[in-house]
Amino acid sequence: MPTTPTYPGVYIEEVPSGVRTIVxxxxxxxxFVGRALRGPENEPMRIQSFADFERVFGGLWVDSTMSYAVQHFFLNGGSDALIVRLTNAATTVEFSLAPSAGPSDNLELEASSSGAWGANLRLVVDDVIDPDADPNTVFNLSVIELDPATNQSRQSEVFRNVSVERDAPRYVGTVLKQESALLRLPDPYPATLPTVRPANVGSLDDLSTAAGPTTGxxxxxxxxxxxYNGVGTSAAKEGIYALAKADLFNLLCLPPPTRATDMNEAVITDAIQFCRDHRAMMIVDAPSSWRTAAAAVTGLSSFSSSVARDDYAAVYFPRVRMADPLKENRxxxxxxxxxxxxxxxxxDAQRGVWKAPAGQEATM
Known part of the structure; x- marks a missing residue:
């Protein structure tokens, strides 16, 4: 604040410093890039615990080596991860709700992401809406995900006073896209949008009466x-190149496609180049055929030079042996x-980036 002189003399005024603390x-x-049970595809999603991974991507899955790698990351001190889910020939569960009056088309809906998980969804429609709403186009939609082991509700979402009219403030397509983690209106829509709301179906008190999927x-x-790196993936920002949509990542893990196979060497080479372009480092899993130290030394020489000797990659041997929660902890x-x-x-968190992750402190 400027000083107001009141008499002759020397006045000192402190000026706010422009110096800012370096963060x-x-x-x-x-x-991590790989398969998961559910979740958005080719989109980097930031998670900060394995509970986040379970909620968004479905948790451990025996066919997903990535799910185990993510679990191991958090078990060993990791706290911040980006997940890119990839799929191969996966399809999405679909629903079709009949109209409350004809003639009109059915309302077509689908699970929020591909995979068989959507078969556990059930839909309930009712007409207990606001008195001022149009009863011909407005309805309430409840989405319930059942636990397949108990057939009881695992999670649910309720969307009140949604409308089939595209220009309505609570158009069902927009509401589901912005608020639902379970259900979507297909985009592009496969048919003509209905002109009337869907008929009432099911009850939250008896989920056996709720609407199930029409297509698995x-x-x-x-x-x-x-x-991972096929033709067009770089331009479309898909596969490993989906990470170009993220603000920052420091380490890249590409778990092998299956437990019995190794990651394609050409994919590793392209991934290392991608890391070089983004000033990140790739952690390369040693091939499963490296069973001894001697085999690793011999095998390293057969790796392409871009994999075996690169400032932005490191090959780790041997593989780790850990309990598998999905196989009775064997x-x-x-x-x-x-x-x-x-x-x-x-x-990095306990000692700082100047300390190598090695030695007695790097316990696993």
């Missing part, structure tokens, strides 16, 4: 190289990238 930059945000979903098959062999990334993150 530390994240150094261990780890990106499919989890797809194991990923191949084309899903000890199984896993790719080490998630464990290693977790050790990186823990060391």
């Amino acid at each position: 530390g930059v994240a150094t261990s945000i780890t990106a 979903g499919y989890d797809g098959v194991a990923l191949v190289a084309a899903q 000890v199984e062999e896993f790719a080490p990238c998630g464990v290693v990334a977790g050790a990186f993150a823990r060391t």
Whole structure:
């Protein structure tokens, strides 16, 4: 505040400094790319716990090596991850709600993401709406996800006073897109939008009467190289290149497509180049054929030079043996990238980036 002189003399005025505290930059945000039970495809989603992964991507899945790598990351000290879900031939569960009056088309809906998980969704429609709303076009929609083990509600969403009219303030397509984690209106819509609301169906008191899917979903098959770095993926920002949509990542993990196979070497090469372009580092899983230290030394020489000797990549051997929660906690062999990334993150948080994630502090 300017000083007001009241008599002759020397006055001192403090001017606010333009100096700002230097904020530390994240150094261990780890990106994972692979299959998951559910969740958005080719979109980097930031999570900060394995509970987040369970909620958005469905948790552990025996066919998803990525799900185990993410779990190992958080178990070993990781705290910040980006997940890119890829699929191969997966399909989405669909629903069709008959109109309350004719002639009109059915209201077509679908699960929010591909996969068989959508078969557990049930829909309830009722007409207990606001008195001022149009009873011909406005309705309430409830979406319930059942637990397949108990057939009881796992989570539910209720959308009141939604409308089939595209220009309505609560158009059902817009409301579901912005507010629902379970259901969507197909885009593009496969038919003509109905002119009247869907008929009442089901009851929240008896979910056996709720509307089920008309078309089942499919989890797809194991990923191949084309899903990671195929023709057009870079321009479309899909596969590993979906990470170009993220603000920052420091480490990249590409778990093998299946437990019995290794990551394609051409994919690894392109991923390392992508890391180089984004000043990140790739953690490369050693091939499963490297069973001994001697085999690793021999195998490293057969790796392409861009993989074996690169400032933006590191190959980790051997694979890790850990309990598998989906197999009665029997000890199984896993790719080490998630464990290693977790050790990186823990060391950065506890000791700082100047401390190598090695030695006695890098316990797993």
